[in-house]
Amino acid sequence: MKLTKGFWQTYKEVPNDAVVPSHQLMLRAGLIHRSATGLYSDLPMGLRVLQKIEQVVRRELNRIDCYELTLPVVTSAELWKQSGRWATFGNEMLRLTDRSGREFCISPTCEEPIVALFSKTVRSYKQLPVTLYQIRTKFRDEIRPRYGVMRAREFNMKDAYSFHIDPDSLRETYQEIYQAYERIFNSLGLEFIVVEADGGTMVDGDAKTHEFQVLANSGEDRVIRCTSCGYAANIEKAKSKRSNVEFDQSQQELELVSTPGRQTIEAVGEYLKIKPECSLKSLLYSSVSGTGADATEEIALLLLLGDDELNEIKLKALLGGDHIAPLSDGAIEALGLHKGYIGPAQLPESAQSRLRVIFDIAIEKDVSYVVGANQVDYHFRGYVPTRDGEGQWADLRLARSSDRCDSCDHSVEEICGVEVGHIFELGQKYTESMGVTVLNQQGKAVNPYMGCYGLGVGRTMAAAIEQNHDQHGIIWPVEIAPYHLYFALISKSDEINQLGVEIYQQLVDAGVEVLFDDRKAGPGMKFKDADLLGLPLRLVLGERDYKESGKLELRQRKSGQSLEVSPKELLPTIKRLLGELRGE
RNA sequence: CGGAGCGUAGCGCAGUUUGGUAGCGCACCUCGUUUGGGACGAGGGGGUCGGAGGUUCAAAUCCUCUCGCUCCGACCA
Numbered sequence: 001m002k003l004t005k006g007f008w009q010t011y012k013e014v015p016n017d018a019v020v021p022s023h024q025l026m027l028r029a030g031l032i033h034r035s036a037t038g039l040y041s042d043l044p045m046g047l048r049v050l051q052k053i054e055q056v057v058r059r060e061l062n063r064i065d066c067y068e069l070t071l072p073v074v075t076s077a078e079l080w081k082q083s084g085r086w087a088t089f090g091n092e093m094l095r096l097t098d099r100s101g102r103e104f105c106i107s108p109t110c111e112e113p114i115v116a117l118f119s120k121t122v123r124s125y126k127q128l129p130v131t132l133y134q135i136r137t138k139f140r141d142e143i144r145p146r147y148g149v150m151r152a153r154e155f156n157m158k159d160a161y162s163f164h165i166d167p168d169s170l171r172e173t174y175q176e177i178y179q180a181y182e183r184i185f186n187s188l189g190l191e192f193i194v195v196e197a198d199g200g201t202m203v204d205g206d207a208k209t210h211e212f213q214v215l216a217n218s219g220e221d222r223v224i225r226c227t228s229c230g231y232a233a234n235i236e237k238a239k240s241k242r243s244n245v246e247f248d249q250s251q252q253e254l255e256l257v258s259t260p261g262r263q264t265i266e267a268v269g270e271y272l273k274i275k276p277e278c279s280l281k282s283l284l285y286s287s288v289s290g291t292g293a294d295a296t297e298e299i300a301l302l303l304l305l306g307d308d309e310l311n312e313i314k315l316k317a318l319l320g321g322d323h324i325a326p327l328s329d330g331a332i333e334a335l336g337l338h339k340g341y342i343g344p345a346q347l348p349e350s351a352q353s354r355l356r357v358i359f360d361i362a363i364e365k366d367v368s369y370v371v372g373a374n375q376v377d378y379h380f381r382g383y384v385p386t387r388d389g390e391g392q393w394a395d396l397r398l399a400r401s402s403d404r405c406d407s408c409d410h411s412v413e414e415i416c417g418v419e420v421g422h423i424f425e426l427g428q429k430y431t432e433s434m435g436v437t438v439l440n441q442q443g444k445a446v447n448p449y450m451g452c453y454g455l456g457v458g459r460t461m462a463a464a465i466e467q468n469h470d471q472h473g474i475i476w477p478v479e480i481a482p483y484h485l486y487f488a489l490i491s492k493s494d495e496i497n498q499l500g501v502e503i504y505q506q507l508v509d510a511g512v513e514v515l516f517d518d519r520k521a522g523p524g525m526k527f528k529d530a531d532l533l534g535l536p537l538r539l540v541l542g543e544r545d546y547k548e549s550g551k552l553e554l555r556q557r558k559s560g561q562s563l564e565v566s567p568k569e570l571l572p573t574i575k576r577l578l579g580e581l582r583g584e
Numbered sequence: 585c586g587g588a589g590c591g592u593a594g595c596g597c598a599g600u601u602u603g604g605u606a607g608c609g610c611a612c613c614u615c616g617u618u619u620g621g622g623a624c625g626a627g628g629g630g631g632u633c634g635g636a637g638g639u640u641c642a643a644a645u646c647c648u649c650u651c652g653c654u655c656c657g658a659c660c661a
Binding site for chain 1 (some may be wrong): 585590594595596597609610613618620621623628646652653654655657658659660661
């Protein structure tokens, strides 16, 4: 491509609404354009990157017998009502009504449409297993879109769905896709880890899911990883043990102590001169199931060590409701409890009968803690869970970087990642709710098993930039660079200009993807643009040097290494360097 | 949805406190000189100051409402 005929504009200044490097660089390098919050145009230069990512995805999926198709972007409410997700998806789903009042949504994901399609076309186990995928626009009306295309509302996702007659077949395909994802992200030159994750509203209960996390400081996801055995999980899901702490082993009587105005763990700890982990944090959460008149509410009193935090994802999984939220101040008072002084001991009648009490398993059962006394300005000292309390025990706490691995006892670390892929063993959730069956070998109708496998194309581009840039700009891995070579022409002589055009044409004919900077601009500007855009190689034909030595300069963006090359050696040298950069 | 902040030319910003003919840098256009790390000179185009209403002789500036955007939080495959 010749820049004199191109549609490409770069920017010297950082737009003030971009905070992470990938977003800033994508805007500055003219890859994307913001249209509205969470809505972006992919400009020609950016689109080439996205298409290259898609190419790699297609190559690896086709290789394991996945078939590409497209489903409609706008889908009927009927489908979503069948599975129940018309209600549970909530405001994240962008809904529309057509001229005759029928309801639709812009698909946030496509389990329902694919299941509907499947049910109309597959009758027999002989047609299974099968894996179908598409790469299409999805829309999720995120409460807070941010970081450019990293968390956009409209985005392009590769979503694959597999169907199976039994769980073994599902596991087999899941494994194949898992490996294909590893090949995809390796091909793209990304450093990533695979972690255990929570399935959210996608799955029922404790179904198996894995996330592919590209390591990046600006990643929104927090991952807990064992430094020894390799265990890694999203913090939402992570199980880990606390490092040893010194508890108060004395088991005195339960003693009411005055703590005037002390409402926080910190304030109480300071006042009574105890460490935060020697008190118990009492949280009240409401879990609601169903909607409208059918809604049922359960209220839970959660006890955690004073310096631990609640993992709401774990809590939600435990309570099983559709929606959980901290109890409002008003609702707390209505139970006869007082914020800042809530505790598990001597609960008022009004609360006792309504509360489900749950202790976090990190709490030692036979040591003494300070807890709220359910009276304003008082706490209890000497609360011993097994002696004074009654309730369920469960894993509720949020893992921390100071923890130890649950299985091998080594220390864990917390790292940040960008979730570029997420794969799920869905099981029969959708085929059951939507009443889909196939005939098995015995001629009996059974609900097939499903898996689904997402991969964010735009997010992968952003993650690649997060991981590959420096102060001057992007440094594209060869596989996804919009072009291979930035060819800057620095000359005002017709003869050299003509030579530049010829070299450009030869390279293009030989299959090199060349961005030819034939603009009438100074060398400084061309070099700055080349660094900003970050193509793997930069070729310079300069009048001064060429007339002197008959050579061009070929420079690698990543290493900064450069070579003097004659026109004759050019093509083989470029091919060799690109091969090296690909790791061949 | 709660908290904070911002809307002035394509981008980055000043001007708003104290009302008085809308500015600067970059980018863009023309001519000339330049050509190895964002060149220089001269000339030029572009904004009903987010929108509506109000106060005033006079509003980017003061008041009311409204829309949009960003950040933090809550929420959320």
